[in-house]
Amino acid sequence: MAPEIEKRRKKDKFRQDLIFYILLSITAAFMAVPFIWMISTSLKHPDAVFIYPPKWIPDYNYIIENGKKVTVNVIGEKYEIEYLEGRLKGQRGETFKKIMEVDSKHWWQPWKKKYSVNTSEEKNFYQWDEIKLLKGEAVVEIVKEVDEVYAVEKRTLPIKDVYTGIKPVWSNYRTVIEKIPFARFYWNSIIVAFCVTIGQVFTSAMAGYAFSRLSFPGRDKLFFGYLATMMIPQAVILVPVFILMTWLNWIDSYKALIVPAMFSAYGTFMLRQFFMTIPVDLEDAAKIDGCNYIRIFWSIILPLSKPALATLTVFTFMGSWMNFMWPLIVTNRVEMKTLPVGLAYFQETGFGTQYELLMAGAFMAVIPLVLIFIFTQRFFVEGIKMQGIKG
Amino acid sequence: MKLSLTKKRNEMFYAYLFLVPNLIGFLVFTFFPVVASLLLSFIKYRVITLSWPLDIEFIGLTHFIKLLGFHRETAGIVANDPLFWKFLWNTAYLMCGIPAGMAGSLMLAIVLNRKQKGIVFFRTLFFLPSMCLTVAVALLWVWIYNFDYGILNTFIRGIGDLFNFNLEGVHWLSAEWIKLSMIIACFWTFLGGHNMILYLAALQNIPKALYEAADIDGATKAQKFWAVTWPMISPTTFFISIMSIIGGFQGGFMFAYIFARGGPHQASTTLMYYIFNNFFEWNNFGYACCIAWFMFVLIFAVTIFNWRFGGKLVHYS
Structure with a gap:
């Protein structure tokens, strides 16, 4: 009797697995088809793009x-x-x-x-x-x-x-690089994202440390002020910051793209919450040994909060990389545009109907980060989970 | 006594040292702009210039009256700024995609919450679109939505041929359809992203014992879902919905911009886009700030409402 039940259970499991994989494959196809469509189009000759019915691999x-x-x-x-x-x-x-x-x-x-x-x-x-x-x-x-x-x-x-x-037609990719300053857009995006990330993580960590471990008059009120501004949408501060940029004559410069994004109430809050969970004993011991606060911050707090720092780094980098509206507003000159704005500009300047070039550009814009992501998934997933638990 | 005082002063010194970079940035790029933005909404520029001294005029609540007020015309009561109400409606329409997206993410999370061979591959695949540069994704969807040669209309026509219907395809980027197109594109982009991971984490945190108990009671799969899974993940659902609503009010700008620059006939213009237009295209700084503040108040009110009434539905174990 027993082996028969076992057999049946196995059969059931097999059937379930089969249904599961079929369902999953259909959904996965739904996700993958647009990507394949993008790659396929980007490798077509201009005259093979506008044919009906469209062909995944054009026969000419x-x-x-x-x-x-x-x-x-x-x-x-x-x-x-x-x-x-x-x-x-x-x-x-x-x-x-x-x-x-x-x-x-x-x-x-x-x-x-x-x-x-x-x-x-x-x-x-x-x-x-x-x-x-x-x-x-x-x-x-x-x-x-x-x-x-x-x-x-x-x-x-x-x-x-x-x-x-x-x-x-591999030359589509080359054409994109030649027709628009694609490499320059990339360079801009990398510089901006890099500086914003370093700046934000650093200033947030310092302020987070001050808020979590050091006492000074008005600390809690100030922290509440930070918290209160987290609710305020970006649209509210958009205009005054733009006016400020104009006064400072920072329009069309890296400064305008980097400096306003370097300070974040959210990052400060997140790191402060994390620092609170680190036991104080370690610091007390260090204090007795005669360490000052900078030393404690640098060699105790920072090394112990690597996961939180990694999360903030990843999210800040992604946020800066994806940011569209702010770079759109503060850049006029072509060579100052970041990648997202550059792509929009590419579409605007008359290439909007040359889909093989647009898709080649889109693919080039997408692929490096996708590759990086595939190897660093763990950080993203852990980071998101951490956010969820905090919220 | 003296020692502790110097110690305290020392600590204060370091505290300000640590705080200063962030605080300056916070004041200059967040705090003062917030105040300035409120002031700006009561101000009108007589001449559009940014150079000092400013040529401005205090106009009180005029902007707010223009934004929210109504006046009587022969045809009846008309809004002072009918466009604003249209864009508010557009924004609300687009936010209808939020529940669909959440349901999709939850279903996907349930499917992916298994220990099966190759599951990591699928998770990666589903997460990819949200990792991609959103502008690139939007450009891709513009091409997918192309009426004559887009893959979506080809698919629809293919289905039509299969059943001998004459399906023409849909003008996805027309005024009539563009909002739905934006919702679909967003759905695809964010289906397996952030929210799915949050749901997955929530599902993995449910104690197995609860399901075992349900099994002993002979519960069906649907019963298990509604009696165990749903209450256990309700905090996550609550969190996601609050964040999505906050994001939803401000959202839609990028897709609208790439799809049709807010058109056609302003059918895809959202509140955020209206702010952008007022500010960037028409230089109505004051009015842009006024709309932004209205948006803020709206978001605040809705969030408070959610906390008060949505919070009750949440089951905290």
Whole structure:
């Protein structure tokens, strides 16, 4: 009897597991599909992006090389189109102009680069849509003196014959880096997040120590003041701080991005709560040995509160990295924008319809932090749990 | 006696030394701005300039009357600033996504609360979107929502073909649908994030003995959930809902900005976006501060209300 029950239980467990995994896989697909869609789009040729139904792996990509000319014959009208810079240039839409002059020599040294935006050229940008008729209905005539691979004289080809191959278009990523100062945005974000994190953790730890261990007149009232401001939404202080930045002439500088974010009531509160849990005996012993407060803080309190410091570091860094509104407000010059604002700017300046480039940019913006996260998950999870228990 | 006094003075000196960097920052970037913001909402700039001396005029409660007041017209009673009420409604609409998001996170946490092979992989996968740069995620969703070539409409049309319906797809970023689109995108982004981890931690803290007792009483799975799990995680639910509501009032800016710059026809403009517009686009500093203070009061009131009445539903073991 007993083995039969055991068998049945095993069978039940197997069935449950199966249902569990199937359900989980469906949900996981729901989470993963957008990511795959992003990667897939970022590796498509511009003309493979706008096809219906969309293809995860397009069965064709352009292989005409730079500078080669093809004549496109579309519904009776002829356009001469030149393939350049990964895009087609047409006569009717004039040219597809770069909106930004980039010194491409220094693309890997963002701080050396100079950028300028020529707004007068932005309008031409959209005219590309008018000549973009290469969706299968178009017919192509290849001019003989230009193309050697398809040395067909004035033969009209269905457009599909020009597209061949399924190579991923890695150059999209390069194009993004060249068209916008992407590396510079990255650099800005890293500098800002780094300085904000160090500043905030340090000032919060110092103030937290003062609030938790040292007595001075008005301590509790002041601490209550800190607590009270934690409720106040950022929107309230946005305008006055912005005006302050203007007075100080800090707009478009790292100072404006870093300094206001370096002080946090929340961080102070969190670390103060943690310091309270550290036993006082250790400090008393140190005091008897003649340590001053700075020494106690540095070699007793800080080493003992590593988990809390790690949590605050991670959250401050993420907060600064993700912050959108404040950098949007205090930066006007392109080279001062941080990554989120830079991406929004990228979308704004006319690349909003070039999804292969947008997705390449988005992917590049996302991937380093994702990789870091995969290896440091533990900190995030522990940090969040700690928050939950406190709240 | 003298010794202890110097000792005390010594301690005070160090206390201020430790406090000073943070305190200066706190005063300059939090405390004074809060006061200044309140003052600004009673002030009007005659000339839009930031240079000293300021050319300002004290206008009393005019901004608040404009914001919250009503006046009589031939058609009936009309709000002084109908846009504000529209944006308040938009914000409230978007906050309807909060319960859905919480339910989703809870369900996911229950599913993931097992010791099974590969569970860590799934947890990581679900957590990833909330780790990504939100602007990048929003850009991705703009592409997903594309009417002609977006993956979502392709999917809908595919379903239509399967059952021989003629489904056209949805104009996701139109005035009619954009709020729902924002809710869906937010749902996807934050489903397996912060809240899910909190729920997971709460679920893991429930003593096994409670379930064993329920098993002995012959409780079904649903009964076990409502009688054991739900009360035991109620503090977490309470915490999450309070934080989400506070965040919800201030939220929606980033998605609205990337999706359609608050449009189309201001359908995705939230309170926060209205503040941003007043301040950044139209330079109405005073009015922006006024709205911000109204928002603060609203958040405060709702939070107090939650503590008073929501707190009673919470079961503390």
